[in-house]
Amino acid sequence: MEFEKIERYLNNELDSHEKEIFEKQISENKQLATTIKVYKLIDEEMQTNPEQEKGTIETINALSKKHFHQAKAPIVSMNRIFKITAVAASIIGLLFVGKWLFAPNSVSKEELLAMHFPKENISLTERGSNDDTLYQVEQFFNGNQPQQVLNFIQPYIRNHPDAALEIIAIKALLQLNKSQEAIDIASKISNGRSAFKYEAMLLMAVAYSQMDDWSNVVSTLQQVPPTAIEYERAKSFLQDIEHVK
Amino acid sequence: MHSDQKYIQALLDNDYALMDELFANYAPAIIKMINKNGGTTADAEDIFQNALLKIHQRALKGFVLTCPFNAFIYTVCKNMWVNELKIKKKNRVTFTDTCGYTIEENVFENESKIQMGLDRKVLLDKKMKELGQSCRELLLLDWSGIPQEEIAKILQTSHGYIRKRKSECVGKLTALIQQSPEFEDLMWD
Helix, strand or coil: CHHHHHHHHHHCCHEEEEEEEEHHHHHCHHHHHHHHHHHHHHHHHHCHHHHHHHHHHHHHHHHHHHHHHHHHHCCCCCCCCCEEEECCCHHHHHCCCCCCCCCCCCCCHHHHHHHHHHCCCCCCCCCCCCCCCHHHHHHHHCCCCCHHHHHHHHHHHHCCCCHHHHHHHHHHHHHHHHHHHHHHHHHHHHHCCCCCHHHHHHHHHHHHHCCCCHHHHHHHHCCCCCCCCCCHHHHHHHHHHHHHC | CCCCCCHHHHHHHHHHHHHHHHHHHHHHHHHHHCCCCCHHHHHHHHHHHHHHHHHHHHHHHHCCCCCCCCHHHHHHHHHHHHHHHHHCCCCCCCCCCCCCCCHHHHHHHHHHHHHHHHHHHHHHHHCCCCCCCCHHHHHHHHHHHCCCCHHHCCCCCCCCHHHHHHHHHCCCCCHHHHHHCHHHHHHCC
């Protein structure tokens, strides 16, 4: 089967003579006609436009919090659609190689961050549907392959900015100790109106921690308002920092 | 087109006010239905969110509502919850209450359009996994809207090769779909 010709035909790239001959073939060959229909439908069906979906997903999430969460405490700060399953070990805690000791009876920087920012595996594919791009990112992220996450996610985000995916990119950057790059992206999100702005602030605080820039850790966390779901985490982290010598 | 198409359009336009109205009008019935049938409010939230996402996905592909939204969202959510119960192996529930909604034949037709589209997508995703890694990567990049010139740079090859390879990969996927037993049932025309 000449799939390249089908592609060119569907993109209207055949010259008039080629097109005439090909259309004659289609009219005489039912199998070819069906194949072209299926080929076209697959190509249309699989096109994704995260930019088109992103806003609606964020609004559904926000309205869901409003209409369903009134009677219950929030469990996770990220979109339920992009469910996150907390597991025991720490990714972020493992990022820190420097020694940063607390006073007697206190904990190390690594332990503090592991306690406040426990490892969170991600599940980007909503139940009942599969988005292969997100599936790949999910596999790399949960498989602790941050560079692979970035290789795949960065060109994708460049074309379709998406705060949820940018949060994942930030986490991958933090795993690679690329703190400043993480701050650059996080500050852009936290300065905007995204549903992820306070999640971005928390991650920015982690990045400043990596750089041992504690005054910025404090000032960043203090910007999380009491109305935000992330407030309790920010407050609790701040309290523990205050006990550090 | 039904006048309640405005809710489908609200999803497409990300119209906060109208989507807020949608939640206020229809979420309570879904909570009630799921609470009465072995689920929690959190389950209802998951189902309702997923239903709206699926409807939105199909709306992006041209779905148009031809029945009342109340009975439609109720039926979509009910079927999703029935499937969820099957997965959880909790079959001892009976759906006797329709929250006062009239479920006419065209509601099932609309729900079926949504489900058919989703089933096609599931089949496509399944068959995608049967392609080689290089085909999968190329198609995912192409379908995400990245220009082919940039894909060529990412994959360190020429634009001409990307064009040719893409058609071969979609061609392989087309053949896999046509050979699958589910093909005839999923209305590709």
